[in-house]
Amino acid sequence: MAKGRTFRGGISEMMKQAHRIQTKLESVKEELKEETWTTEAAGGKIKVTINGAKELISVEIDKDIVDPEDIETLQDVIISAFNAAYTLADEKIEKATEAVTGGFKLPGML
Numbered sequence: 001m002a003k004g005r006t007f008r009g010g011i012s013e014m015m016k017q018a019h020r021i022q023t024k025l026e027s028v029k030e031e032l033k034e035e036t037w038t039t040e041a042a043g044g045k046i047k048v049t050i051n052g053a054k055e056l057i058s059v060e061i062d063k064d065i066v067d068p069e070d071i072e073t074l075q076d077v078i079i080s081a082f083n084a085a086y087t088l089a090d091e092k093i094e095k096a097t098e099a100v101t102g103g104f105k106l107p108g109m110l
Contacts, residue, residue: 024100034086037088041081044098047080056082 032052040047045062059078066074 007009021101025097028096028100032093037085037089037091037092039081041084042077046077048078048083048085049084050082050091052087052093054089056085 029052035052036049037051038047038049042062042065045065047060049057049059051057055105057095059081061074061078064076
């Protein structure tokens with residue numbers, strides 16, 4: 001007999017457990033849609049808010065950072081702030097997923 005972890009209840013119980021996890025993940029996914037996270041760039045002069053569905057909710061730009069002669073820098077800072085928000089959302093979603101699955105990766109679940 002190979003060493004390792006055996007699953008009590010066989011494949012039927014394992015399938016039930018997978019279904020329970022999937023159901024809980026769907027619930028967490030819906031809850032996360034209501035969550036929002038904000039990141040800042042340029043010393044807080046740009047704020048980007050994203051939700052758990054990874055939708056951009058808002059972009060706030062302090063008028064003092066707008067330089068008509070240097071729009072490229074403004075664009076770069078906005079992109080940086082959005083990327084930071086997207087990364088933060090990924091981290092929060094992964095943490096919520098791991099809380100449900102115990103760290104077990106289920107492809108396509110969230």
